[in-house]
Amino acid sequence: MTDKTLKGGLRRREFLATGAAALGLGVTGFPSVLRAQAAPVKIGLIHPVSGFIAFSGTQCREGAMMAIADINAAGGIKSMGGAKVEAVLADSQGKPEIGAAEVTKMAEAGIDGIVAGYASSISLATSQEAAKTNTPHVVDVGVSDQIVQRGLANTFRFGPGYGKIAEFAVDNLDTINKAAGSPAKTAMIIHEESLFGTGTAGLLSKRLPERGIEVIDVIKHANPTRDFTNIVLQIKSQKPDLIIPANYYNEYVLLARTMRQQRIEAKGIYSVLGGAASNYKFVNEFPEAADLIMDCNHWFNPKSDVALERKTAAEAKGLIYTYEVFLAYNAVLGLVDAIERAGSTDKDAVNAALAASEMDMSYMPYGATKMVDGQNAGAQPVNTQVQNGDIEVIFPAEFASAETVFPMGG
Numbered sequence: 093m094t095d096k097t098l099k100g101g102l103r104r105r106e107f108l109a110t111g112a113a114a115l116g117l118g119v120t121g122f123p124s125v126l127r128a129q130a131a132p133v134k135i136g137l138i139h140p141v142s143g144f145i146a147f148s149g150t151q152c153r154e155g156a157m158m159a160i161a162d163i164n165a166a167g168g169i170k171s172m173g174g175a176k177v178e179a180v181l182a183d184s185q186g187k188p189e190i191g192a193a194e195v196t197k198m199a200e201a202g203i204d205g206i207v208a209g210y211a212s213s214i215s216l217a218t219s220q221e222a223a224k225t226n227t228p229h230v231v232d233v234g235v236s237d238q239i240v241q242r243g244l245a246n247t248f249r250f251g252p253g254y255g256k257i258a259e260f261a262v263d264n265l266d267t268i269n270k271a272a273g274s275p276a277k278t279a280m281i282i283h284e285e286s287l288f289g290t291g292t293a294g295l296l297s298k299r300l301p302e303r304g305i306e307v308i309d310v311i312k313h314a315n316p317t318r319d320f321t322n323i324v325l326q327i328k329s330q331k332p333d334l335i336i337p338a339n340y341y342n343e344y345v346l347l348a349r350t351m352r353q354q355r356i357e358a359k360g361i362y363s364v365l366g367g368a369a370s371n372y373k374f375v376n377e378f379p380e381a382a383d384l385i386m387d388c389n390h391w392f393n394p395k396s397d398v399a400l401e402r403k404t405a406a407e408a409k410g411l412i413y414t415y416e417v418f419l420a421y422n423a424v425l426g427l428v429d430a431i432e433r434a435g436s437t438d439k440d441a442v443n444a445a446l447a448a449s450e451m452d453m454s455y456m457p458y459g460a461t462k463m464v465d466g467q468n469a470g471a472q473p474v475n476t477q478v479q480n481g482d483i484e485v486i487f488p489a490e491f492a493s494a495e496t497v498f499p500m501g502g
Contacts, residue, residue: 143186
């Protein structure tokens with residue numbers, strides 16, 4: 093190319109080197125700030141936003157999207173030049189095989205990391221598929237301990253698994269029962285049929301008798317179940333001191349409402365990972381059925397200003413602040429924190445950063461973050477109880493916002 097002289101004697105090459113630079117332009121003619129803008133970091137969000145657990149899956153998606161919006165508003169990923177986080181959305185439809193297929197599509201498209209997939213069965217499938225390409229995968233809710241016990245170097249969970257939750261639940265139930273003079277001596281477990289429900293029921297069936305509580309029956313139900321009359325009549329005939337549900341939201345609500353309608357009397361309803369027991373939607377819509385139900389579940393730290401600010405922000409968007417929202421939010425934060433520290437989206441580097449995570453999670457009722465084989469050892473559940481139309485934390489004491497009411501009725 094010849095170096096042509098422009099009007100006024102300024103050569104074209106000199107214009108590009110001086111005039112364009114003075115205008116903040118690169119040789120392409122675009123502002124240099126725009127030209128240098130970092131490529132977005134793409135995170136796949138795979139949740140069941142249709143099907144029988146669509147409410148919970150949608151809540152997860154909303155929480156994850158809130159985290160992405162907050163990260164971008166705070167300047168993006170600073171170690172990568174302020175790169176923005178971009179969500180790539182997929183619907184597992186509540187089916188593990190579809191969740192896995194969506195991972196395959198995302199991996200082929202060059203996704204940088206994945207947050208999935210609410211249910212344990214889906215999270216098992218998505219993390220296994222992501223392991224084939226070493227794609228960093230953070231589980232938001234799925235509680236099965238199998239998820240982090242398969243030696244997958246790409247799979248991480250910041251919340252507690254159901255082994256720890258069940259142990260915590262039994263210990264605290266024992267404390268609550270003894271403090272009231274040990275009125276509860278028998279229990280029935282009502283659980284949904286998938287990995288979550290069957291695993292939880294199995295652990296409780298083994299551990300409750302060790303604490304002097306006989307498990308007189310364990311009843312499994314399908315997903316979905318539209319009528320709990322027969323199951324509730326079995327409860328009524330066997331008269332357990334404690335009723336222990338472990339089910340997803342829709343079935344939990346229907347079970348609780350049917351027990352209320354059938355005037356079931358028990359010393360306590362004590363959920364473990366109850367799909368509705370720690371859910372403002374259930375409490376607000378069916379306050380009588382929800383009253384005094386106890387739960388051992390994921391919850392936020394009610395004494396944390398950060399947690400309360402996030403709750404307020406979620407409610408301002410019209411969301412119900414359920415555990416799905418804040419656990420998915422936390423999962424995105426954890427993944428992006430690792431990318432920030434890695435300074436790149438190199439898969440090995442991000443997985444190594446996740447394995448070394450010490451992210452401050454004081455907005456949760458957790459100890460210090462420490463990853464052990466992909467599991468945050470500092471994570472723990474809390475006990476909640478519905479009291480006066482609100483959800484209160486009753487255990488552990490350092491996070492408690494109310495005293496326990498047990499047996500039911502005072």
